[in-house]
Amino acid sequence: MAPLHLNTPLVESAPLSRLAGRRVWLKLDALQPSGSFKIRGVGRACQTYLERGARGFVSSSGGNAGLAVAYAGRCLGVPVRVVVPKTSTARARELLAAEGAEVTVHGDSWVEANALAQSLVGPNDAFVHPFDDPLLWPGHATLIDEVAASGLRPGAVLLSVGGGGLFSGVVEGLARNGMADVPVFAVETDGAASLQASLKAGQLVSLEAITSIATSLGAKQVCRQAFELARSHPVTGLVVSDADAVRACVRLMDDHRLVVEPACGAALAPLHRGEPALASVEGDLLVIVCGGATATAAQLLAWSESLR
Known part of the structure; x- marks a missing residue:
């Protein structure tokens, strides 16, 4: 690939x-x-998860990592859900949506958004961490x-x-x-x-x-x-x-x-x-x-x- x-x-x-x-x-x-x-590592991770059977990607970043996951998902034909904190900018949310990602706004910080994102990972999903993977x-x-x-x-x-x-x-x-x-x-x-x-x-x-x-x-x-x-x-x-x-x-x-x-x-x-x-x-x-x-x-x- x-x-x-x-x-x-x-x-x-x-x-x-x-x-x-x-x-x-x-x-x-x-x-x-x-x-x-971010797309360098995120792209590699998403392709690996897809090969392992993932049919959806979940991420927790309203910034560059989330955008990389959304882009990778669009390229691979895999649905993406990104949870962003309330502090994320309107532009970030617009860019995520433009890549086809489902955007959920939750929490006052990335920590809270990340906790929700991890709880949303289903049996056929892969969680794509912004930096620690x-x-x-x-x-x-x-x-x-x-x-x-x-x-x-x-x-x-x-x-x-x-x-x-x-x-x-x-x-x-x-x-x-x-x-x-x-x-x-x-x-x-x-x-x-x-x-x-x-x-x-x-x-x-x-x-x-x-x-x-x-x-x-x-x-x-x-x-x-x-x-x-x-x-x-x-x-x-x-x-x-x-x-x-x-x-x-x-x-x-x-x-x-x-x-x-x-x-x-x-x-x-x-x-x-x-x-x-x-x-x-x-x-x-x-x-x-x-x-x-x-x-x-x-x-x-x-x-x-x-x-x-």
């Missing part, structure tokens, strides 16, 4: 390269058909397979961390392509830094609340896989402000005609603020432009004004 994701462009960013004083490469997974990298990570790792196939061996990788699915996949991809020594800069926004909190505590901890506007990074606790990999792989955790993340999004929009959400802008923000930790890394830098289907130019500009 052919993969549902695309082999996305890997391009050098001239503006960021000038800023960093070295070559900066962008892996443009914002160009995936569902709007984010071993079927997802090898799919996300294909991102690094494509980078390796291009001949690029980066000096470091910058990526955003929410629940840890992308991070887990990228580390797996580095390992299976002979790049297990390539450091990863795991970037979170202030108010959604669950990985950083767990690393500081030396154990998995849960944030009391998510206060960042980067809601796609809004997992109160990262998955155990991400936590364990962050302690075994060379990883530097960074935290940026919402304002930094939004500014990076606006710069990307101006420089590369690409609209992404603040959760994605977080990975670009360290370059714009001249992050000192990057000075210790030699070689080219690779930034995962993970995407964000619900982002709009108008919303980014509104955030930019309000966060000044």
Whole structure:
């Protein structure tokens, strides 16, 4: 069965390269058909569940994961039900419905929406978790397979961390392509830094609340896989402000005609603020432009004004 994701462009960013004083490469997974990298792992998981006999998919994300499940379901001819919290945007719900998903609004947070979603899984359904499913990570790792196939061996990788699915996949991809020594800069926004909190505590901890506007990074606790990999792989955790993340999004929009959400802008923000930790890394830098289907130019500009 052919993969549902695309082999996305890997391009050098001239503006960021000038800023960093070295070559900066962008892996443009914002160009995936569902709007984010999520379709890599979600597509693989959905195809696997279908082969195992699933005749329906249930998910619990009003953001990129839900959209990836809805897209996969449409491509595979499988009905999809997505439970979203009340905090999900009208645009997210519209996009889910446009992909043919049945949308249920429940709860004030993803935790509550997730609990309902799991209770709705019937005997012929598969539950597709947004980030904590071993079927997802090898799919996300294909991102690094494509980078390796291009001949690029980066000096470091910058990526955003929410629940840890992308991070887990990228580390797996580095390992299976002979790049297990390539450091990863795991970037979170202030108010959604669950990985950083767990690393500081030396154990998995849960944030009391998510206060960042980067809601796609809004997992109160990262998955155990991400936590364990962050302690075994060379990883530097960074935290940026919402304002930094939004500014990076606006710069990307101006420089590369690409609209992404603040959760994605977080990975670009360290370059714009001249992050000192990057000075210790030699070689080219690779930034995962993970995407964000619900982002709009108008919303980014509104955030930019309000966060000044």
